[in-house]
Amino acid sequence: MNPEPVTREELLLVARTVARLRAVIVALVTGMVCGFGLFAATLWLVIKGGKVVGPTLGLLRVYYPGYSVTWGGSFVGLFYGALTGAALGFCVASLYNALARWRGGRL
Secondary structure (H helix, E strand, O other), rough: OOOOOHHHHHHHHHHHHOOOOOHHHHHHHHHHHHHHHHHHHHHHHHHHHHOOOOOOOOHHHHHOOOOOOHHHHHHHHHHHHHHHHHHHHHHHHHHHHHHHHHHHHHO
16 A cells, blocks of 8 residues: 655645744743753752752852852852853754754655
8 A cells, every 4th residue: 555645735835834943032941941940959059058068069160160059159050050051952942943944855
């Protein structure tokens, strides 16, 4: 049982209906989520307190100069988390759009 051949018009319709992501919007949203996530995680550990505060999260200072598990470090983490999240979100959305464009042209 052979499937019916697909017409060029049907291929173009599929290519146009594939959702495209707005890379800048995805970058902003991902940046906000990551930035506030690191900010909240840092403040949680600072408020929780204890003899040793956040040794694992404190390892981020290797990648983020100026970051520490302190009140001030939470704002540095907010900045770096937003920057990292925005870059990651932009890259993922751009890759998705490129693959969707490539796949749409090859259908």
